[in-house]
Amino acid sequence: MGRQSCCYKQKLRKGLWSPEEDEKLLRHITKYGHGCWSSIPKQAGLQRCGKSCRLRWINYLRPDLKRGTFSQEEENLIIELHAVLGNRWSQIAARLPGRTDNEIKNLWNSCLKKKLKQKGIDPVTHKPLSEVENGEGSGSNKPSLVGHHPIHQYTSPPPPPAKLSSNWFNPEFSPPMTASYGPLYYGTTTGGSANNTTWGLVQTQTEKEEEEEEEEEEETKWTEFLNNPLLMAAALQNQTPQSYYNIEIKSEPCYLTNSSSSSSNDMWWPQTQQQQLPLQHEPLQNPDICGKDMQRLTAAAFGHI
DNA sequence: AAACCATGCAACCGCCAGTAG
């Protein structure tokens, strides 16, 4: 079809956004909502493509963004979610209020991967590095690439990570390294509270055969599980899914402006999300007020003119 | 002080799925 890139059109600016551009975009979305992204650049007087505007808004201008360093709790949660979801950054971000997929992806690539390696964990498979290096094709046989796992390897949602979170990067904590553990290792040594779970345990051949028989069923279960953020969130927080039934994690916040409202964040984050996202963190955790933040704050101020 | 290197982050690229015409 020879589709053209959205930035194919000439005269479109690329690269870093200037404060003026930020202001234009912010003003426009604050006033009219984003609606159709492709039409925003024209309407807002920007020489950018719609994609670029969308990205800028989502990753930087959105008022509900939580900036500053990631807390230990957030890092732990990212690791746990990555073990389940793989590189599905947007789904991971959906469980971290105020964080963007880009931000999480950057954190993972620049920081968390290293930390995992230092802990002797392969950041891709979430298995001990020793096993990954030695056991390719032997030992626990199945290459259990997280995110590429045959999801039927697991027969139930993961155990609640609530017990686990505090362990990660705790200097005194080291994950189990013996070969008796399976694709996922997070805090499963105690057997956990999750009944009928093989989470974190290597499957025996028999188990595998049995599960192969149930492959379709299990796949269905897991597909459902993975596709249902409510179930996932519930599992991750050791709560019943019911408590999450009235959130829609993937929902796009309604950015249409209530022009009568001048308060900042309340109008941006859907109330249901604001109230009921599985992980609610403390308010802004001492975000580093640096130049960029100042720029953002300045820009944000325009939105309330 | 200058050069080099490592790191973090913002933004782009290309692909895919959904959808309207």
Add this chain to the structure above:
DNA sequence: CCTACTGGCGGTTGCATGGTT
């Protein structure tokens, strides 16, 4: 059904910054 368009996503790149030599 086909085509074109759009939004969304993950991978990647390139630049700015800070640290080290």
